[in-house]
Amino acid sequence: MELESLATLNAERAARRAAVLVTPLDGGPQRLVKAADVAGDPLGAGIAERLRLGKSGLLETDAGRYFLTVQVPPVRLVVTGAVHISQALAPMARLIDLDVTIIDPRTAFASPERFPDVRLLAAWPDAVLRDMPIDRYTAFAALTHDPKIDDPALAAALRSEAFYVGALGSRKTHAKRLERLGEQGFSDMDLARIKAPIGLPIGAVSPAEIALAILGEVVAALRLTSPRGEAS
Structure with a gap:
């Protein structure tokens, strides 16, 4: 994970906001998606589902495979x-x-x-x-x-x-x-x-x-x- 993404992830954690780290399994850079930005993301529906479940997991799409690492605050x-x-x-x-x-x-x-x-x-x-x-x-x-x-x-x-x-x-x-x-x-x-x-x-x-x-x-x-x- 890049230092900038790690710093953002830590800031979201401290503020009790959810975020998802998207890792392309077929190659490409990782990226961090904040909960506030899910609706406009190309993988929005899949990310929203993972946030709803509060669980990390694999997402397979026509564009490729991704692992979504989900961070949600304690409820x-x-x-x-x-x-x-x-x-x-x-x-x-x-x-x-x-x-x-x-x-x-x-x-x-x-x-x-x-x-x-x-x-x-x-x-x-x-x-x-x-x-x-x-x-x-x-x-x-x-x-x-x-x-x-x-x-x-x-x-x-x-x-x-x-x-x-x-x-x-x-x-x-x-x-x-x-x-x-x-x-x-x-x-x-x-x-x-x-x-x-x-x-x-x-x-x-x-x-x-x-x-x-x-x-x-x-x-x-x-x-x-x-x-x-x-x-x-």
Whole structure:
């Protein structure tokens, strides 16, 4: 790899942006394609598919064979609410390589004893998220049922490029939530990003089952959508 490409790759990694190193197997120079440049690349469709999968691999085209080395940031899952669902969700999320952060100002809930080996922030979400960029490799889930905690976090998520935004609660609860967020200036298109009731419709009843439904919905949003936000 040329030093210029290596420097660019390192810069993209530091900024939590995806990039792909294209190596022609039939001869020719390597080149680096940033995620922002995929649409205009001659191999755009193949590169986009590899970015969607988050896996390196071979691409065969009429013009030749290429090996695509994919670099994607670690996927984050940011959760408001140190609740029973979060206790089940955190270890499940680690099994599928999600980097979990749980935010809850209620110290009786947000304790290391209840959440071992999890990044746990006992603080108000609006204060935390002010300094925590939410990018297109971040999923967000609001699980407290408390508008004072969930609403500011949802507002931050809706202003971001988060690939998934979900919120716990019944349809009646969510309707009131939409009214509150609408009063803050969010459009119907903005609010439609919120998956609520959260999780895939699998008939979940226990905290562990709800956590499973949430993770299923997160993975679907991650893997069934291209980096440009288009359905695959």
